[in-house]
Amino acid sequence: MEAVRLIGPTVEKILLENQENFLVPAENVASVFYNHPLSHALLVLSKVGYSKIPVLDSEDHLVGLISLSNIVEKMMDLTGFSMDNIDGLTVADVMEVNVACIKADGDLEDMLHHLVDQAFLPIVDEDKVFVGIMTRKEILKSVNHLAHELERRYLLISKEETPNPTETLHVV
Amino acid sequence: MEAVRLIGPTVEKILLENQENFLVPAENVASVFYNHPLSHALLVLSKVGYSKIPVLDSEDHLVGLISLSNIVEKMMDLTGFSMDNIDGLTVADVMEVNVACIKADGDLEDMLHHLVDQAFLPIVDEDKVFVGIMTRKEILKSVNHLAHELERRYLLISKEETPNPTETLHVV
Numbered sequence: 001m002e003a004v005r006l007i008g009p010t011v012e013k014i015l016l017e018n019q020e021n022f023l024v025p026a027e028n029v030a031s032v033f034y035n036h037p038l039s040h041a042l043l044v045l046s047k048v049g050y051s052k053i054p055v056l057d058s059e060d061h062l063v064g065l066i067s068l069s070n071i072v073e074k075m076m077d078l079t080g081f082s083m084d085n086i087d088g089l090t091v092a093d094v095m096e097v098n099v100a101c102i103k104a105d106g107d108l109e110d111m112l113h114h115l116v117d118q119a120f121l122p123i124v125d126e127d128k129v130f131v132g133i134m135t136r137k138e139i140l141k142s143v144n145h146l147a148h149e150l151e152r153r154y155l156l157i158s159k160e161e162t163p164n165p166t167e168t169l170h171v172v
Numbered sequence: 173m174e175a176v177r178l179i180g181p182t183v184e185k186i187l188l189e190n191q192e193n194f195l196v197p198a199e200n201v202a203s204v205f206y207n208h209p210l211s212h213a214l215l216v217l218s219k220v221g222y223s224k225i226p227v228l229d230s231e232d233h234l235v236g237l238i239s240l241s242n243i244v245e246k247m248m249d250l251t252g253f254s255m256d257n258i259d260g261l262t263v264a265d266v267m268e269v270n271v272a273c274i275k276a277d278g279d280l281e282d283m284l285h286h287l288v289d290q291a292f293l294p295i296v297d298e299d300k301v302f303v304g305i306m307t308r309k310e311i312l313k314s315v316n317h318l319a320h321e322l323e324r325r326y327l328l329i330s331k332e333e334t335p336n337p338t339e340t341l342h343v344v
Contacts, residue, residue, distance in 0.1 A: 008323025015319070042253060046244045051223035068240040072218040081214060081255050112319065116312045119291065136308045140288045143315050147187070147284065151180025154328040 012108055014149055018142040022111075023104060023123060025132040031056050034063050034092040039083070041091050042071050054122055054130055055095045062122050062130040064095035104131060115139055184280055186321055190314040194283075195276060195295060197304045203228050206235050206264040211255070213263050214243050226294055226302055227267045234294050234302040236267035276303060287311055 007015075030048040032041045034055050045053060045068050052067035074094050075081045100114050101122040111134060114121045120133045179187075202220040204213045206227050217225060217240050224239035246266050247253045272286050273294040283306060286293045292305045322328075 007319040011319050147179040156326040
């Protein structure tokens with residue numbers, strides 16, 4: 001019975017004051033091609049600070065994500081871990097597909113929703129060309145900003161504690 | 173010249189309404205002992221959903237964190253990756269130490285601050301015994317809740333747009 005609840009306009013406005021930093025542009029994000037050897041992805045992942053990175057095709061379309069976990073799992077067999085187990089495999093063989101992503105002008109509601117479940121959210125253009133990522137880190141910076149600014153700038157009056165005039169009349 | 177700014181009390185109250193879920197208790201968090209073989213940590217990390225987990229001593233004190241990256245880096249030499257390179261190493265040989273952590277009754281200000289830079293924050297008791305972790309996921313759930321609830325419950329009146337009575341007098 002409850003109406004659809006949306007993000008309040010003032011909260012949204014303050015959260016978006018950091019919006020220009022929301023997008024980490026593609027040129028600053030490590031990525032691999034889907035047809036690269038898996039050992040190359042392992043090398044890239046071991047060199048960057050992220051445990052998961054985007055996978056692109058030769059025209060920079062986002063086609064998946066690959067993580068250290070995906071690769072290490074594949075290295076494992078019944079006797080332990082061996083590099084031999086990933087010999088001859090490509091990124092496409094182990095990457096995650098059907099990745100949730102949004103457009104750069106996507107709404108905050110969607111971004112927040114996805115970032116509850118994913119450490120970062122790939123941003124694509126209308127042709128699914130990868131343009132960058134949005135991270136929990138940047139959203140949390142905005143949340144910090146909101147938490148400190150909102151009550152400095154606004155007086156909050158509870159709607160729930162406002163006495164009901166009809167009831168007041170009854171008392172009188 | 174600016175006064176120290178704190179988190180607004182109403183914002184804090186609403187963010188903390190999900191507080192009971194902030195702590196993922198130790199029994200639900202995969203961890204390893206510092207003296208375990210590194211290959212064991214690799215096995216645990218490849219089986220759990222996290223790319224980094226806490227390292228404990230035999231009395232459950234938090235002594236560090238270990239990530240897939242830490243281990244994979246150690247597997248690498250000039251000719252590529254090999255399991256031989258981590259033979260004989262223990263978790264203590266590659267773990268990160270001096271990890272930022274807080275007490276369960278730590279304040280929200282500190283938690284938010286740390287979670288901007290870390291994917292999760294270990295929680296310890298007064299004896300540095302590991303009691304659980306706090307994750308960005310749970311904080312982001314609270315942020316979602318705040319974004320939807322605040323303006324439903326409170327009327328926001330801008331302090332900046334309130335006319336200054338002194339100035340008004342001058343105009344008159």
